[in-house]
Amino acid sequence: MARSLYRVWNHGRYLGTLSRPFSATTDALVETQVKPGEIGMVSGIPDEHLRRRVVIYSPARTATQQGSGKVGRWKINFMSTQKWENPLMGWTSTGDPYANVGDAALGFDSEEAAKSFAERHGWEYVVRKHHTPLLKVKSYADNFKFKGFPKTEGK
Amino acid sequence: MGLGLLASRVLRPQTNPRNLLLLRSIVTKPELQSPEASAAAAAPDPTSDLPPRTPVAGARVHFPNPDDAIEVFVDGYPVKIPKGMTVLQACEVAGVDIPRFCYHSRLSIAGNCRMCLVEVEKSPKPVASCAMPALPGMKIKTDTPVAKKAREGVMEFLLMNHPLDCPICDQGGECDLQDQSMAFGSDRGRFTEMKRSVVDKNLGPLVKTVMTRCIQCTRCVRFATEIAGVQDLGMLGRGSGEEIGTYVEKLMTSELSGNVIDICPVGALTSKPFAFKARNWELKGTESIDVTDAVGSNIRIDSRGPEVMRVVPRLNEDINEEWISDKTRFFYDGLKRQRLNDPMIRGADGLFKAVSWRDALAVVAEVIHQVKPEEIVGVAGKLSDAESMMALKDFLNKMGSNNVWCEGNGPTPNADLRSEYIMNTSISGLENADVFLLVGTQPRVEAAMVNARICKTVRASNAKVGYIGPPTDFNYDCEHLGTGPQTLVEIAEGRHPFFSTILNAKSPAIIVGAGIFERTDKDAIFSTVEAIAKKGNVVRPDWNGFNVLLLNAAQAAALDLGLVPESGNSLESAKFVYLMGSDDVNLDKLPKDAFVVYQGHHGDHGVYHANVILPAAAFTEKEGTYENTEGCAQQTLPAVPTVGDARDDWKIVRALSEVAGVRLPYDTIGAVRSRIRNVAPNLLNLDEREPATFGASLKPEGTQNVSSTPFKAAIENFYMTDPVTKASKIMAQCSALLLKK
Numbered sequence: 049m050a051r052s053l054y055r056v057w058n059h060g061r062y063l064g065t066l067s068r069p070f071s072a073t074t075d076a077l078v079e080t081q082v083k084p085g086e087i088g089m090v091s092g093i094p095d096e097h098l099r100r101r102v103v104i105y106s107p108a109r110t111a112t113q114q115g116s117g118k119v120g121r122w123k124i125n126f127m128s129t130q131k132w133e134n135p136l137m138g139w140t141s142t143g144d145p146y147a148n149v150g151d152a153a154l155g156f157d158s159e160e161a162a163k164s165f166a167e168r169h170g171w172e173y174v175v176r177k178h179h180t181p182l183l184k185v186k187s188y189a190d191n192f193k194f195k196g197f198p199k200t201e202g203k
Numbered sequence: 204m205g206l207g208l209l210a211s212r213v214l215r216p217q218t219n220p221r222n223l224l225l226l227r228s229i230v231t232k233p234e235l236q237s238p239e240a241s242a243a244a245a246a247p248d249p250t251s252d253l254p255p256r257t258p259v260a261g262a263r264v265h266f267p268n269p270d271d272a273i274e275v276f277v278d279g280y281p282v283k284i285p286k287g288m289t290v291l292q293a294c295e296v297a298g299v300d301i302p303r304f305c306y307h308s309r310l311s312i313a314g315n316c317r318m319c320l321v322e323v324e325k326s327p328k329p330v331a332s333c334a335m336p337a338l339p340g341m342k343i344k345t346d347t348p349v350a351k352k353a354r355e356g357v358m359e360f361l362l363m364n365h366p367l368d369c370p371i372c373d374q375g376g377e378c379d380l381q382d383q384s385m386a387f388g389s390d391r392g393r394f395t396e397m398k399r400s401v402v403d404k405n406l407g408p409l410v411k412t413v414m415t416r417c418i419q420c421t422r423c424v425r426f427a428t429e430i431a432g433v434q435d436l437g438m439l440g441r442g443s444g445e446e447i448g449t450y451v452e453k454l455m456t457s458e459l460s461g462n463v464i465d466i467c468p469v470g471a472l473t474s475k476p477f478a479f480k481a482r483n484w485e486l487k488g489t490e491s492i493d494v495t496d497a498v499g500s501n502i503r504i505d506s507r508g509p510e511v512m513r514v515v516p517r518l519n520e521d522i523n524e525e526w527i528s529d530k531t532r533f534f535y536d537g538l539k540r541q542r543l544n545d546p547m548i549r550g551a552d553g554l555f556k557a558v559s560w561r562d563a564l565a566v567v568a569e570v571i572h573q574v575k576p577e578e579i580v581g582v583a584g585k586l587s588d589a590e591s592m593m594a595l596k597d598f599l600n601k602m603g604s605n606n607v608w609c610e611g612n613g614p615t616p617n618a619d620l621r622s623e624y625i626m627n628t629s630i631s632g633l634e635n636a637d638v639f640l641l642v643g644t645q646p647r648v649e650a651a652m653v654n655a656r657i658c659k660t661v662r663a664s665n666a667k668v669g670y671i672g673p674p675t676d677f678n679y680d681c682e683h684l685g686t687g688p689q690t691l692v693e694i695a696e697g698r699h700p701f702f703s704t705i706l707n708a709k710s711p712a713i714i715v716g717a718g719i720f721e722r723t724d725k726d727a728i729f730s731t732v733e734a735i736a737k738k739g740n741v742v743r744p745d746w747n748g749f750n751v752l753l754l755n756a757a758q759a760a761a762l763d764l765g766l767v768p769e770s771g772n773s774l775e776s777a778k779f780v781y782l783m784g785s786d787d788v789n790l791d792k793l794p795k796d797a798f799v800v801y802q803g804h805h806g807d808h809g810v811y812h813a814n815v816i817l818p819a820a821a822f823t824e825k826e827g828t829y830e831n832t833e834g835c836a837q838q839t840l841p842a843v844p845t846v847g848d849a850r851d852d853w854k855i856v857r858a859l860s861e862v863a864g865v866r867l868p869y870d871t872i873g874a875v876r877s878r879i880r881n882v883a884p885n886l887l888n889l890d891e892r893e894p895a896t897f898g899a900s901l902k903p904e905g906t907q908n909v910s911s912t913p914f915k916a917a918i919e920n921f922y923m924t925d926p927v928t929k930a931s932k933i934m935a936q937c938s939a940l941l942l943k944k
Contacts, residue, residue: 188334
């Protein structure tokens with residue numbers, strides 16, 4: 049794979065001017081700053097979903113497991129719990145297209161990424177504090193430390 | 204890398220730079236450009252090109268003494284850690300998660316599962332990292348073949364006797380053994396004998412046991428002894444006959460027993476009410492706050508569709524660490540029973556009839572205009588959020604009445620000084636105390652998480668605990684000083700031996716129970732406690748040991764918002780009573796012709812008196828601000844849809860105000876919160892504890908005398924304190940089996 053990538057790059061070098069668009073400069077992006085809410089407007093999302101209140105949070109570690117591979121990601125909670133009943137069949141579902149998006153689809157590496165995503169879509173957001181553990185010195189020898197004389201049962 | 208490197212090596216003799224450039228792969232770049240230079244730097248600094256590492260789960264490292272930092276190398280990456288930390292902790296600081304079963308960061312170190320083996324340079328054998336102290340300059344290798352092979356060996360032994368019942372195991376999908384066997388397990392077993400089997404134990408209505416699955420990590424034994432403070436669980440037998448048990452058959456009688464479900468790394472201890480109900484990957488987790496007591500434990504509500512399936516704890520070092528009480532964990536089935544789902548009006552025959560919101564609100568608005576303003580009374584319930592209490596107070600004030608209070612705060616609450624009703628030491632601050640004086644409070648039933656902190660402190664530093672109140676059982680050493688306020692007066696006058704204990708303590712903490720709010724001599728008791736605090740130097744600029752332990756989630760916010768009634772006995776002359784989820788207020792003295800509106804989510808005592816019922820949302824279904832006993836405001840988030848035609852509490856009050864012709868000026872929850880900002884801005888400062896500004900020294904001298912009535916227990920049944928827990932079947936089983944009630 050490295051080889052094929054290299055070839056593309058090499059060809060581009062010989063073509064000279066053509067390699068410009070692939071260069072690392074990002075001037076083109078900087079000029080067109082995205083204003084808050086603009087992405088939402090141009091993406092064809094219905095108006096009522098452009099003004100939503102969302103909560104940005106970082107999911108805590110599952111209490112039942114010790115692994116921390118998934119900790120530190122950021123998610124958006126759309127606070128969508130309303131149910132909608134199909135008038136014909138009586139089936140219940142969510143009437144909200146975002147109902148499962150926050151839990152399943154949107155994940156961010158950092159708080160800032162989540163915030164800027166919410167801003168670009170024009171959502172009003174609150175950020176919840178991410179609670180982190182505090183590592184304190186622990187030692188195996190503490191098990192054998194003198195903790196006072198043993199107390200007799202029943203006192 | 205393989206092919207590219209090989210190709211470039213074969214082609215190296217060719218001197219044509221064009222060819223070389225074409226075939227060069229990225230990995231061999233420095234070597235090819237200047238072979239002699241790379242040969243000279245035979246051992247390049249491995250740290251220079253490593254990305255910066257962050258501790259596992261964003262952990263903060265506590266340095267007791269900054270000078271005592273040592274440096275160790277984890278996979279070549281240097282980390283600074285405090286002296287005395289273990290190798291496993293050093294790896295965590297370096298961002299390497301070590302597999303483990305027996306090690307738990309909040310329990311003592313056992314070192315018996317051997318899963319955390321790592322390679323340490325100059326050590327002949329792999330080292331159990333959880334028990335080995337890190338030494339300066341130690342070179343720890345976590346991903347070498349030696350470490351991997353060692354862990355594979357351990358895993359093979361663990362799986363030898365572990366049943367292959369993951370498909371029917373409730374831990375499946377969130378099991379440490381399952382996950383780690385994917386990384387270190389073999390695809391076949393070499394063990395051809397029979398697997399051992401162990402008889403299941405009966406630990407009570409909450410914890411289900413499948414003891415054959417147990418891998419003897421002893422986390423549950425250590426949890427019961429160290430955190431819960433009960434000596435119920437232990438290890439019996441040796442070798443393959445080794446098993447966890449209670450020796451004689453008995454139930455686990457701890458208010459924290461549900462946490463052994465979480466800490467069990469396999470499916471040996473699982474939740475009995477949740478057994479076979481759902482798989483964890485079907486559940487939607489909503490991070491919320493618990494409201495069953497005043498601690499405000501951080502929880503995750505796991506729901507499937509419209510149903511709350513379970514409640515699990517969430518890490519918060521300042522409040523609940525990572526534990527929750529059994530009431531918090533298992534009350535959730537009460538959310539499905541006895542719910543009010545339609546507005547109802549009591550007819551002439553005494554029966555309720557379901558009506559539309561329009562009719563119900565019209566009736567209430569009509570009646571409220573027929574009574575005199577001073578005959579209107581509003582009572583907020585135990586589970587009310589700050590938004591709805593704000594709306595209720597604003598509405599009744601607009602109607603001309605100022606008789607609004609929150610139940611549990613007593614007939615004459617004192618909301619003037621915030622330090623008089625919150626826990627000034629903070630829950631985590633209790634760990635620094637060395638003497639506790641509990642006045643009329645039983646933290647074990649009133650706030651189990653606060654009790655766990657006291658228990659932790661007593662275990663860690665042998666802190667002394669003195670208790671004044673009715674006889675009760677504590678799960679730590681406690682000196683019972685007396686039952687009534689007389690003992691308190693004796694201490695304040697220095698006649699009691701415990702006074703010298705407080706005097707000699709470095710950081711004494713006095714905890715006053717909120718049950719005292721209901722007493723008539725409450726002011727006298729508080730001034731006696733303040734006298735002790737003054738003489739014992741309990742409140743200093745660097746230490747505030749004066750605490751009030753509240754009982755209900757709504758209390759602190761209600762006092763912050765100023766829900767203080769004009770007169771203590773307004774119920775006796777009331778003609779219109781608005782109960783907002785209030786079930787425990789004493790309505791015996793209420794005139795028979797009084798009109799009672801009950802707004803709430805459960806049909807409990809309040810409904811028996813009600814003329815009109817307005818169905819509201821429970822805390823799992825709404826967004827609400829709650830302030831806990833230490834003065835930290837937190838918010839719940841909606842996890843499931845509301846039941847039937849119920850609405851959020853503040854919206855009902857807002858709608859009623861419009862029908863009654865005194866429209867409240869807020870339409871959104873944001874607008875309610877800006878109104879709260881004018882009254883109590885600390886309620887919007889989320890997840891941060893807001894300490895009280897002024898101390899009790901500003902209070903005028905009281906003239907009241909203490910009565911000789913002994914203190915009463917504020918809570919009779921730990922498992923049933925509010926309408927939700929009273930409707931819960933699991934809580935009823937717990938009271939029957941564990942409390943024998």
